[in-house]
Amino acid sequence: MKRKTKTPSLIHRTTCKVRFSEVDIMNIAxxxxxxxxxxxxxxxxxxxxxxxxxxxxxxxxxxxxVDLKIEYKKAVGIGDTILVETRYVxxxxxxxxxxxxxxxxxxxxxxxxxxxxxxxxxxxxxxxxNPEFYTEWKKKWNII
Amino acid sequence: MKRKTKTPSLIHRTTCKVRFSEVDIMNIAxxxxxxxxxxxxxxxxxxxxxxxxxxxxxxxxxxxxVDLKIEYKKAVGIGDTILVETRYVxxxxxxxxxxxxxxxxxxxxxxxxxxxxxxxxxxxxxxxxNPEFYTEWKKKWNII
Amino acid sequence: MKRKTKTPSLIHRTTCKVRFSEVDIMNIAxxxxxxxxxxxxxxxxxxxxxxxxxxxxxxxxxxxxVDLKIEYKKAVGIGDTILVETRYVxxxxxxxxxxxxxxxxxxxxxxxxxxxxxxxxxxxxxxxxNPEFYTEWKKKWNII
Amino acid sequence: MKRKTKTPSLIHRTTCKVRFSEVDIMNIAxxxxxxxxxxxxxxxxxxxxxxxxxxxxxxxxxxxxVDLKIEYKKAVGIGDTILVETRYVxxxxxxxxxxxxxxxxxxxxxxxxxxxxxxxxxxxxxxxxNPEFYTEWKKKWNII
Numbered sequence: 313m314k315r316k317t318k319t320p321s322l323i324h325r326t327t328c329k330v331r332f333s334e335v336d337i338m339n340i341a342x343x344x345x346x347x348x349x350x351x352x353x354x355x356x357x358x359x360x361x362x363x364x365x366x367x368x369x370x371x372x373x374x375x376x377x378v379d380l381k382i383e384y385k386k387a388v389g390i391g392d393t394i395l396v397e398t399r400y401v402x403x404x405x406x407x408x409x410x411x412x413x414x415x416x417x418x419x420x421x422x423x424x425x426x427x428x429x430x431x432x433x434x435x436x437x438x439x440x441x442n443p444e445f446y447t448e449w450k451k452k453w454n455i456i
Numbered sequence: 457m458k459r460k461t462k463t464p465s466l467i468h469r470t471t472c473k474v475r476f477s478e479v480d481i482m483n484i485a486x487x488x489x490x491x492x493x494x495x496x497x498x499x500x501x502x503x504x505x506x507x508x509x510x511x512x513x514x515x516x517x518x519x520x521x522v523d524l525k526i527e528y529k530k531a532v533g534i535g536d537t538i539l540v541e542t543r544y545v546x547x548x549x550x551x552x553x554x555x556x557x558x559x560x561x562x563x564x565x566x567x568x569x570x571x572x573x574x575x576x577x578x579x580x581x582x583x584x585x586n587p588e589f590y591t592e593w594k595k596k597w598n599i600i
Numbered sequence: 601m602k603r604k605t606k607t608p609s610l611i612h613r614t615t616c617k618v619r620f621s622e623v624d625i626m627n628i629a630x631x632x633x634x635x636x637x638x639x640x641x642x643x644x645x646x647x648x649x650x651x652x653x654x655x656x657x658x659x660x661x662x663x664x665x666v667d668l669k670i671e672y673k674k675a676v677g678i679g680d681t682i683l684v685e686t687r688y689v690x691x692x693x694x695x696x697x698x699x700x701x702x703x704x705x706x707x708x709x710x711x712x713x714x715x716x717x718x719x720x721x722x723x724x725x726x727x728x729x730n731p732e733f734y735t736e737w738k739k740k741w742n743i744i
Numbered sequence: 745m746k747r748k749t750k751t752p753s754l755i756h757r758t759t760c761k762v763r764f765s766e767v768d769i770m771n772i773a774x775x776x777x778x779x780x781x782x783x784x785x786x787x788x789x790x791x792x793x794x795x796x797x798x799x800x801x802x803x804x805x806x807x808x809x810v811d812l813k814i815e816y817k818k819a820v821g822i823g824d825t826i827l828v829e830t831r832y833v834x835x836x837x838x839x840x841x842x843x844x845x846x847x848x849x850x851x852x853x854x855x856x857x858x859x860x861x862x863x864x865x866x867x868x869x870x871x872x873x874n875p876e877f878y879t880e881w882k883k884k885w886n887i888i
Contacts, residue, residue, distance in 0.1 A: 332624065332783050332797060333632055337509075337678065339625050343521040344495070347488030351764050355823065365481075365764060365822065377487040377528065384522045390625065390797065391787065476639050476653060480764065481771050481822065488765055492621050499620055499679070509620060509678065534653065534769065535643065625797075631809040632783070635776030653769075664819070665775040670812045 322400040322453055324357040330392045340387035346423055347380070350412050353396035354427065357410070361400075363449055371445035372434055375408055379428035386422045393417055402455050406431055406442045466544040466597055468501040474536045484531035490567055491524070494556050497540035498571065501554070505544075507593055515589035516578055519552055523572035530566045537561055546599050550575055550586045610688040610741055612645040618680045628675035634711055635668070638700050641684035642715065645698070649688075651737055659733035660722055663696055667716035674710045681705055690743050694719055694730045754832040754885055756789040762824045772819035778855055779812070782844050785828035786859065789842070793832075795881055803877035804866055807840055811860035818854045825849055834887050838863055838874045 334345040358364025368375045388394055394414050401409040408429040414422040431439040431446070450456070478489035502508025512519045532538055538558050545553040552573040558566040575583040575590070594600070622633040646652025656663045676682055682702050689697040696717040702710040719727040719734070730738075738744070766777035790796025800807045820826055826846050833841040840861040846854040863871040863878070882888070 329784075331780060332787055333630050333780050335625050336621065337623050337625065337627050338518055338520065340520070342621050343524065344488060344491030344621055347491060348763060348765050351488070352761075355764055359823070374482055376482065376484070376531070379528070380487060380524070380526045382524045384520065384524075387520070391791070473640075475636060476643055477636050477768065477774050477776055479769050481767050481769065483769050486765050492619060495620050496617075503679070535647070626806055626808065628808070631812065632776060632779030635779060639776070662770055664770065664772070664816065666816045668775065668812070668814045668816075672808065672810045672812075675808070 322357070322361055322455070324353070324360050324398050326353045326356040326396045326398065328352055328394050328396060330388050330390055330394065332390055335390050338387075340389055341392075343382070343384060346382055346384075346414065346425070349394065349396050349414060350382075350398075350410075350425055350427060353398035353412055354410055356396075357398040357400070361449075361453065363408070368431075368445075371443065373439070373443055373445075374432045374436070375429040376432065377427050378430050380425070381427075382423055382425040384423050386416060386420055388416055388422055394422060400455070401426075402450075406439055406446070408446075466501070466505055466599070468497070468504050468542050470497045470500040470540045470542065472496055472538050472540060474532050474534055474538065476534055479534050482531075484533055485536075487526070487528060490526055490528075490558065490569070493538065493540050493558060494526075494542075494554075494569055494571060497542035497556060498554055500540075501542040501544070505593075505597065507552070512575075512589075515587065517583070517587055517589075518576045518580070519573040520576065521571050522574050524569070525571075526567055526569040528567050530560060530564055532560055532566055538566060544599070545570075546594075550583055550590070552590075610645070610649055610743070612641070612648050612686050614641045614644040614684045614686065616640055616682050616684060618676050618678055618682065620678055623678050626675075628677055629680075631670070631672060634670055634672075634702070634713070637682065637684050637702060638670075638686075638698075638713055638715060641686035641700055642698055644684075645686040645688070649737075649741065651696070651734075656719075656733075659731065661727070661731055661733075662720045662724070663717040664720065665715050666718050668713070669715075670711055670713040672711050674704060674708055676704055676710055682710060688743070689714075690738075694727055694734070696734075754789070754793055754887070756785070756792050756830050758785045758788040758828045758830065760784055760826050760828060762820050762822055762826065764822055767822050770819075772821055773824075775814070775816060778814055778816075778846065778857070781826065781828050781846060782814075782830075782842075782857055782859060785830035785844055786842055788828075789830040789832070793881075793885065795840070800863075800877075803875065805871070805875055805877075806864045806868070807861040808864065809859050810862050812857070813859075814855055814857040816855050818848060818852055820848055820854055826854060832887070833858075834882075838871055838878070840878075 328349050330341045336342040397413045399411045403409050410427050412425040416422050472493050474485045480486040541557045543555045547553050554571050556569040560566050616637050618629045624630040685701045687699045691697050698715050700713040704710050760781050762773045768774040829845045831843045835841050842859050844857040
């Protein structure tokens with residue numbers, strides 16, 4: 313008998329390099345720089361799984377970030393390579409929820425984070441029901 | 457009889473203007489731009505009340521942000537003036553905790569946020585006890 | 601007899617504060633941060649004299665920067681206030697040319713710079729003749 | 745007879761991806777974003793040829809950018825991959841001179857640029873003679 317399995321996790325991993333301009337006076341990546349690294353991770357995820365900014369836009373929606381949380385564990389410096397692990401988290405609501413873990417080159421956790429996005433329609437009105445394209449996208453990737 | 461009053465709130469208000477370069481493709485302030493506006497607010501608070509980056513640095517410490525949370529309520533666009541209200545929140549722990557509310561020109565809430573900072577000593581080691589300068593600072597402002 | 605006078609200079613002065621996030625590892629404003637300060641100056645100029653991004657946009661054009669030159673003379677650090685002096689430079693060509701001088705609090709020159717913008721029409725095509733709104737704008741301010 | 749040959753060119757090529765946060769309201773890479781792409785190119789060059797920020801720092805010097813010039817030819821948008829070609833240009837003066845050409849995916853020129861850096865010693869004084877480490881570096885790479 314085929315056992316019903318847990319929703320599979322969609323995960324994507326992106327590497328970024330900490331730029332000179334992203335480091336602060338303490339010689340560590342400025343805490344605001346991570347918002348970009350998360351966005352890099354999210355966009356890479358989106359490009360791979362067909363839920364990027366442009367996919368959403370062409371479906372007639374925008375998906376602004378409405379919630380952002382970052383916990384900083386370790387510092388990274390100039391030229392360090394970091395790995396952004398972006399994981400899609402299923403929710404029934406008309407939202408896109410991502411969890412992130414950023415690792416340094418030694419595999420230690422640098423930050424953990426999440427973002428929540430909502431959908432705005434063509435008139436910039438908040439959408440309370442899941443847009444059809446999003447429901448289709450979930451089906452395609454077997455997210456239930 | 458003099459009644460013991462609740463710890464007074466230290467609050468500072470800073471105005472910022474949304475720059476062209478801070479707006480994203482949706483013509484609204486990019487969600488990562490707010491990390492700068494919060495930092496502007498925090499630094500202004502610090503300059504006014506004597507707990508800015510340089511005050512902390514000269515006392516022998518650094519105070520990196522270890523926790524950041526932003527909830528986005530309304531969008532603002534190019535040239536909009538926003539008001540960052542930075543409020544010090546008392547905690548017993550060796551941490552600096554700030555609450556923020558950012559308002560638009562109509563007085564509507566744009567975002568709410570908080571940051572938590574810890575103290576690192578001269579050897580970049582986490583400090584678990586409140587540094588003396590910080591205890592003195594709290595006394596000075598009657599924060600108990 | 602009315603003597604023909606030299607074209608008057610349109611100048612606007614804007615103050616900016618160097619942000620924590622704009623300083624690099626050398627504890628001076630990162631050289632790329634000045635692109636923002638110049639943009640602040642240019643937009644302030646535009647708002648005052650009616651040639652801002654939105655004025656141009658509503659006239660049916662965009663005016664991207666096609667040439668940027670900055671010479672760095674002195675460094676500024678965190679919290680320093682700088683004065684951006686933006687000066688309109690007349691040219692016959694269908695271009696917007698600005699000269700900039702940025703001063704520190706002591707009145708010393710921090711950088712000198714210029715930018716050149718061209719006009720794109722509604723189809724993003726380069727406009728070789730001065731757009732009518734721009735000719736009108738020049739007349740209004742007695743720029744000949 | 746051995747003919748004296750022209751100084752060989754040291755060139756390095758770096759690919760960058762245009763980030764969501766680097767695009768402006770016109771849906772093209774903000775003109776200030778290129779300062780970062782150039783810095784990416786320069787640092788990659790430096791890492792490959794041993795003349796990066798940290799190499800210079802460990803030799804006891806800093807090398808701030810004192811001159812920056814960018815000419816914009818074509819626009820690039822979100823997610824576009826660009827190629828930064830960084831070319832070392834020999835000069836007798838105590839300066840580091842780089843020429844840059846940035847290409848889009850079709851091999852068209854997006855921008856051309858140059859930067860000039862000078863040397864500051866441990867006391868942040870301008871160095872007028874070539875530092876020894878720099879002369880050695882030039883010898884090593886046969887730059888005469």
